[in-house]
Amino acid sequence: MLSNIRIVLVQTFHPGNIGQAARAMKTMGLSDLVLVRPRCYPDPDASRLAAGAEDVLDGARVVDELSETLGDCVQVVGASARLRSLPLPHYDEPDAMAGAVVEHARQAPVALVFGRERSGLTNGEIRLCSHQVSIPANPDYGILNLSQAVQVLAYEVHRAWRRHPAGDYRYQLPPQAALPTREQVGHFQAHLSRVMTTSGFLTQPHANTEQQLQALFARAQPSRRELSLLRGLLSALEQHLPADLLSDKASSRNRD
Structure with missing residues (x-):
């Protein structure tokens, strides 16, 4: 150990x-x-x-x-x-x-x-x-x-x-309560940021908003299973966003 x-x-x-x-x-x-x-x-x-x-x-x-x-x-x-x-x-x-x-x-x-x-x-x-x-x-x-x-x-x-x-x-933590790695947390945070930006929730850089959400999830300490559930929710939300909005955002990221 x-x-x-x-x-x-x-x-x-x-x-x-x-x-x-x-x-x-x-x-x-x-x-x-x-x-x-x-x-x-x-x-x-x-x-x-x-x-x-x-x-x-x-x-x-x-x-x-x-x-x-x-x-x-x-x-x-x-x-x-x-x-x-x-x-x-x-x-x-x-x-x-x-x-x-x-x-x-x-x-x-x-x-x-x-x-x-x-x-x-x-x-x-x-x-x-x-x-x-x-x-x-x-x-x-x-x-x-x-x-x-x-x-x-x-x-x-x-x-x-x-x-x-x-x-x-x-x-020992039971398997369902195992914590995600920092890499997995990073993927989740990037996914959350993408959905917030694409959906229009963030219309301009909001560093404080993203930091506050990062702190919220750090305090909550979601397990790997819970983090996977949250990412599934984000993916489902993405499917309901207008296709043209998604393509515009993707093109903008590629230009950047």
Whole structure:
């Protein structure tokens, strides 16, 4: 189950932080590390500060875009301060997050995403997540080093895993309740956007409307079966739209 929990570091500046994060992961039984456009990697400082976790570094994957590593995940948790402008489901306590992550990881991959040392995750990157989590800290000085943040959340995940052994069937999701992957969610969101635009519901770009609907479905956490039902509904609605309107919209997309 722990092998289904992925740690993703986005545009890490200091290679030493990558090594320390790998060490934090290994101490908690995690091994799946993905690096999104690191400034400098591989690097001797990363290997030196891994201090025995070189195997985690050796198995790390480097990708150009965050979206490349999230498609197969059923839950993606971005580590950041709460952003009121992006009302995704938010865990105020890491242990609550860890319990959910462990439960979902019994069925499919999940990811914990950490941003840049100084600026964290961008709004666009957080929109790729299904949830957010914050680490409670001193309000006068709530600054954690990247590897410290990885250690805290990795510890909570390992603690939740110890409390709920993988063999305990009571914590497994039944097949009909299995969560969709982020790729499947992305297809649904694109389908919904297409129907809203084609039907005339969106007559001009309405970023806030689409973000609010994204947040609504993130809070609802529809299962794969429920998401398939929603896509079936959208397809049925498309069949009742005027054919000339559909062709005009398709031609417009092709020109774009």
